[in-house]
Amino acid sequence: MSLLQKAKMMPSRKAAGIHAHDKWGFLYITPFFTIFLLFGLLPILFTVYLAFYHWELLSEANYYVGFQNFSELIKDPYFWIAVRNTFSIFFISFVPQTIVALLLAVVLANPHLKFAMFWRTMLLIPWITSVLAVGIVFSQLFGREFGMINVAMQYLGLPQVDWVGGTIPSQVAIATMINWRWVGYNALIYLAAILAIPKELYESAEIDGASRWQTFIYVTIPQLRNTLTFMLVVGTIGGLQTFLEPLIYGGATGGDSRQFSTLTLYLFEQAFINGRFGYAAAIGIAITIIVVIISFLNYLGSRKIAGEEGVKS
Template structure:
């Protein structure tokens, strides 16, 4: 018995199949290109976010994750009004003060450095590259180096202030001294990065504005205040937002600054931030639910700050 051979496809069927493949390729290829991002984001961004939200509504031990007990908003009530509330409000206050101590000088010096580098100086390329060296340094290396600088025994900071007749300072023990030291680390790491952002924005300012100001007799200082700064408003707002977010999430510097003495956040929690409090609740106290509540509180705080900055940006655009 002979088997019938398959009928070869007709040119019309081949053309129809090719047109379908072309449509599938044109529609599916863009999704295939962006799919890796969404897969990675879902695995390492969205899932942890939702999971910590679920944990914040449960009482969960680090060593018994499968034995979660529903408490609703109990973890949040404990943070705001319960026994741990003093640690939370202390960490929130430290986060705000550390953010102010590091963000304001950081951005002010960044604008000044960018203004200097905007002129035709010698070795401008080297100077611009050198500005990124602190940013390229790891948090651990920078913090441990500055911990030695601010060491109460033989530290360079105490040696320097001794030249002006001041006594020895235990930088880690005091609230303001420790926060000043940590703010110095943050300022050192991020000033150059922000300076390059400001420099790029300054180079986009039309030169005709400076020529017109010079013809009107404006000095370089007046040109800076009346031409450069108004042109940098969107960039300044952007750096303020980024610096505020970074200050709210500050963890590495306060965590490692007291590492040599064994006190993450300070012996009296004098420089414990929200990030350090979250770590302490989760890994030292084995309370993952309360640590997740701290994380979601930080997330809500960042959303609030972003909304405030968006309103300020809208008002600035209307005033221009």
């Protein structure tokens, strides 16, 4: 169930609760509300303000520039390179990650699997590893000359790949870091969703003589539709925040020719390397607009699919 759908459902529930003391309700959310207002909402509002200013950290000479940051951004080739890279890295990480996670989930959902808890636990280890450590070890593995991966490829008689200099190879390397860290976690999410599918559906599929592949396509996947939509939205938001992997792999520019510079990395570079806080704020707003557009498209898409299903039944 998507967050939005969930939010819509909430008001319709009539919780009995403890009405006599309801006047205290507001007191209970006050700590959260205060922290959130000061360090969550205020920075966001101030970011919007900042995006219309030329703003330097210690300068007194900050001045209003109107839409200049935005018009510069539209024409900034580095920005568009970052947009392209962010999306291509997202694509080459999300698609294989989802396929492998689904496969793992189906395998783990088998009720007769031995050592089930052991496998689940092992798959979560990458997720507790810090992005920094992941970046460090994979930078070494993908190293140009002495990296294990090139050495192994040489051993297998495959050509050497420039995993740092090449645009696609370097993005594959970054996507590998992301995939390694997230695939097991995603598998557990899909596993939970699969275990929640009513057993009767599988039993009737079995009685109808469906093969395992048919069961997966016609029973499991349609039942996971909400989870998949949810993961796509969360994955996009996460994907747009890809930052530390490229920073470790090739510095603040995301490689010598920006071959793996991402949007968030570009924001970081403009703010904290070049000291252009107003411009960085404009990049932040651009990222948010992209998130909103994608979430909206996603919502339309899932409504369309739901509508078609409605016609069928």
